[in-house]
Amino acid sequence: xxxxxxxxxxxxxxxxxxxxxxxxxxxxxxxxxxxxxxxxxxxxxxxxxxxxxxxxxxxxxxxxxxxxxxxxxxxxxxxxxxxxxxxxxxxxxxxxxxxxxxxxxxxxxxxxxxxxxxxxxxxxxxxxxxxxxxxxxxxxxxxxxxxxxxxxxxxxxxxxxxxxxxxxxxxxxxxxxxxxxxxxxxxxxxxxxxxxxxxxxxxxxxxxxxxxxxxxxxxxxxxxxxxxxxxxxxxxxxxxxxxxxxxxxxxxxxxxxxxxxxxxxxxxxxxxxxxxxxxxxxxxxxxxxxxxxxxxxxxxxxxxxxxxxxxxxxxxxxxxxxxxxxxxxxxxxxxxxxxxxxxxxxxxxxxxxxxxxxxxxxxxxxxxxxxxxxxxxxxxxxxxxxxxxxxxxxxxxxxxxxxxxxxxxxxxxxxxxxxxxxxxxxxxxxxxxxxxxxxxxxxxxxxxxxxxxxxxxxxxxxxxxxxxxxxxx
Numbered sequence: 001x002x003x004x005x006x007x008x009x010x011x012x013x014x015x016x017x018x019x020x021x022x023x024x025x026x027x028x029x030x031x032x033x034x035x036x037x038x039x040x041x042x043x044x045x046x047x048x049x050x051x052x053x054x055x056x057x058x059x060x061x062x063x064x065x066x067x068x069x070x071x072x073x074x075x076x077x078x079x080x081x082x083x084x085x086x087x088x089x090x091x092x093x094x095x096x097x098x099x100x101x102x103x104x105x106x107x108x109x110x111x112x113x114x115x116x117x118x119x120x121x122x123x124x125x126x127x128x129x130x131x132x133x134x135x136x137x138x139x140x141x142x143x144x145x146x147x148x149x150x151x152x153x154x155x156x157x158x159x160x161x162x163x164x165x166x167x168x169x170x171x172x173x174x175x176x177x178x179x180x181x182x183x184x185x186x187x188x189x190x191x192x193x194x195x196x197x198x199x200x201x202x203x204x205x206x207x208x209x210x211x212x213x214x215x216x217x218x219x220x221x222x223x224x225x226x227x228x229x230x231x232x233x234x235x236x237x238x239x240x241x242x243x244x245x246x247x248x249x250x251x252x253x254x255x256x257x258x259x260x261x262x263x264x265x266x267x268x269x270x271x272x273x274x275x276x277x278x279x280x281x282x283x284x285x286x287x288x289x290x291x292x293x294x295x296x297x298x299x300x301x302x303x304x305x306x307x308x309x310x311x312x313x314x315x316x317x318x319x320x321x322x323x324x325x326x327x328x329x330x331x332x333x334x335x336x337x338x339x340x341x342x343x344x345x346x347x348x349x350x351x352x353x354x355x356x357x358x359x360x361x362x363x364x365x366x367x368x369x370x371x372x373x374x375x376x377x378x379x380x381x382x383x384x385x386x387x388x389x390x391x392x393x394x395x396x397x398x399x400x401x402x403x404x405x406x407x408x409x410x411x412x413x414x415x416x417x418x419x420x421x422x423x424x425x426x427x428x429x430x431x432x433x434x435x436x437x438x439x440x441x442x443x444x445x446x447x448x449x450x451x452x453x454x455x456x457x458x459x460x461x462x463x464x465x466x467x468x469x470x471x472x473x
């Protein structure tokens with residue numbers, strides 16, 4: 001089944017413990033800021049009903065009827081390509097990313113639970129059945145708050161700085177700790193919780209994975225502040241902000257009870273490490289899927305501004321646009337190659353993206369995002385930040401001056417260059433700080449991708465070739 005927007009909105013009115021700027025939020029669907037993220041998810045549900053997207057979005061499952069492709073485990077390279085295309089299309093049409101962290105976690109957890117044993121695999125099947133039969137939305141919590149980064153989980157002065165099991169009972173476990181920057185938790189129905197790293201002997205209490213309803217007692221969602229202003233944003237200045245897609249939370253687990261049927265990994269350090277790495281792989285594949293679409297928007301904005309400025313034939317402007325094209329297409333190549341050269345898990349038949357291509361693409365995206373933004377700023381010029389406001393443009397007396405003095409080439413319709421300047425200002429300034437952190441650090445840091453590449457790269461054939469060529473013993 002696929003829920004209506006009304007059913008989805010009603011499911012969030014469940015007394016979940018959400019805080020925004022120090023105050024408890026009674027109903028996230030009615031909050032002036034947090035409701036923007038709810039509305040974004042509702043707009044996604046409406047996209048499901050667009051005729052030209054239905055074949056891409058909807059799967060007719062023999063057991064559940066119509067379901068969303070995001071929750072269908074990929075079983076081939078083509079399935080991964082379809083998942084990439086779906087993410088790309090959502091992002092391209094809305095200019096905001098659609099974070100499907102929950103389904104990334106679902107696939108990784110299904111594979112690892114099957115490796116752990118029949119009991120864990122059965123629990124995951126039951127959980128997946130519930131998600132598909134009720135069309136529940138998922139969020140994922142993985143990144144621990146970590147405390148002293150030079151110390152391991154078991155070495156911290158406060159043991160709760162990595163989420164851990166503090167008590168085991170006949171009916172379940174009690175967990176305590178916190179997860180940082182948990183995306184979309186306050187707009188989801190279920191929260192999947194994974195370990196953030198490989199655990200060692202003596203750290204079994206941290207090697208746990210489970211799922212709980214977001215309104216579970218003891219779960220406290222402390223939302224980050226959104227972009228706010230005493231004067232409401234004008235539609236020309238903040239279309240992406242006004243349809244904010246993601247609100248992250250510091251997610252606190254204050255002695256939270258988890259029943260055994262929702263505990264998928266328990267005190268298994270090896271499985272915990274495998275799970276952390278496999279989720280990161282799926283998540284980086286998803287990251288490249290949405291990042292390639294967002295990068296296209298930078299290309300389009302730069303090309304239009306070059307044309308409006310009458311500089312599209314100037315060599316250094318063309319060079320900057322080519323830099324943006326390279327940034328875009330390298331990510332697209334990597335995500336597609338990651339799908340085409342996937343591996344199939346023997347136990348579950350689920351397709352896993354290629355580790356090398358996913359991590360190389362993600363690392364390239366992290367390293368070169370600010371270069372891409374610099375190219376766009378250089379093409380747009382300083383007026384991208386100093387242009388008047390949308391409210392000024394609504395004033396007929398001022399509009400005639402704005403049209404006259406922000407004009408570019410004579411062939412460009414009045415107001416077009418001004419509107420494009422406001423759109424670019426949103427990208428590089430209004431959302432600039434938020435997106436610079438996101439694009440450099442989301443889905444894993446630069447160092448995380450570097451370590452993954454060094455760990456998983458197949459050096460042996462190259463080393464042996466060099467030994468042979470250099471006549472080494």
